[in-house]
């Protein structure tokens with residue numbers, strides 16, 4: 001066996017010289033490669049891939065979301081043609097293994113913490129002949145001690161040089177099962193927690209002062225395990241972190257003490273999945289939101305009272321949505337105190353209840369997987385034609401992501417911090433909205 005090459009297909013590319021987020025999953029999988037085997041991480045967001053160097057004796061591992069699976073397939077076919085062993089994992093492989101099996105030697109279903117080391121052993125022993133067609137995790141891993149990022153990998157990736165935002169995982173899982181979300185199938189229903197001392201150790205060894213949590217719904221831990229959250233915040237307070245961000249739900253507004261402790265530990269922004277301003281959609285929202293505007297405003301007010309910023313996440317195109325929902329959404333956003341906004345189009349991702357419904361009713365559109373970017377319409381909506389939904393979404397995005405609206409929210413976010421921190425907070429105050437504007441803009445060039 002010559003080496004292991006782990007590849008992330010291109011998604012965002014570089015923005016002002018750096019890629020937006022670090023290749024966190026690959027960093028953890030690379031850390032499971034035994035020290036005596038050379039390992040490389042190739043991130044197509046930061047450089048062109050030297051695919052011509054791949055050959056016999058190389059084990060190529062590709063991770064991919066649904067959105068990038070076509071590029072993953074192209075890379076896999078080249079690598080295979082040149083004699084390398086090719087395994088593919090990630091969200092899309094987990095949810096549609098039968099699709100990925102068409103172009104990889106092996107498909108990974110699940111997290112891969114146990115099966116990836118097994119595949120390396122199989123390949124080392126017998127090359128591509130040794131690889132099984134399917135590696136499936138049979139249980140959700142206990143996160144204690146799992147895939148600890150090694151110093152070899154930290155030195156190889158040089159996160160601070162190549163990436164704007166390091167990613168970090170502290171907890172995993174979500175039981176809500178919102179109709180459009182893959183979390184329950186990809187991360188499991190039970191909330192799993194990393195030991196606090198392991199989180200602290202990783203942050204210190206990586207030398208990161210700001211990060212974005214990949215946790216599906218960190219805020220739910222405020223309800224399910226408040227003692228863990230308090231212990232975590234106490235420990236992180238000592239690290240002098242600049243800022244970090246978590247994906248959450250509006251119930252965190254009911255825990256002001258934890259919000260304040262989080263703020264003191266650097267958690268100064270929550271991305272909150274309010275999802276809709278149409279109460280008729282409540283059945284789709286897993287019980288975390290009822291689509292009621294007054295409740296949403298109240299939650300934002302309470303969270304702001306602790307000095308914490310709120311980015312609102314909303315989805316448009318549910319079966320109960322009509323043109324009036326778009327008008328209501330805009331009325332809400334322009335009068336809200338949100339510090340950033342993400343408005344996306346409902347997307348029937350593999351493995352979700354919404355996709356099952358679309359399949360049953362023959363409503364899936366025949367579009368490339370790269371259109372599963374939450375900015376394209378990929379299904380037949382209930383109360384719109386496809387063109388109408390697209391036009392209404394454009395109408396909304398042109399308003400929400402106008403330079404004036406982005407500036408307004410960005411300066412509001414900036415004003416939540418002392419003037420002495422303005423320099424440090426400038427980037428994060430505007431980058432969220434800018435990133436979403438960019439996502440929306442992509443649709444017009446692909």
Ligand code: SF4
Nearest residue numbers: 174176177178181216
């Ligand atoms: S609460 Fe969030 S993470 Fe959980 S199922 Fe709903 S959308 Fe997914």
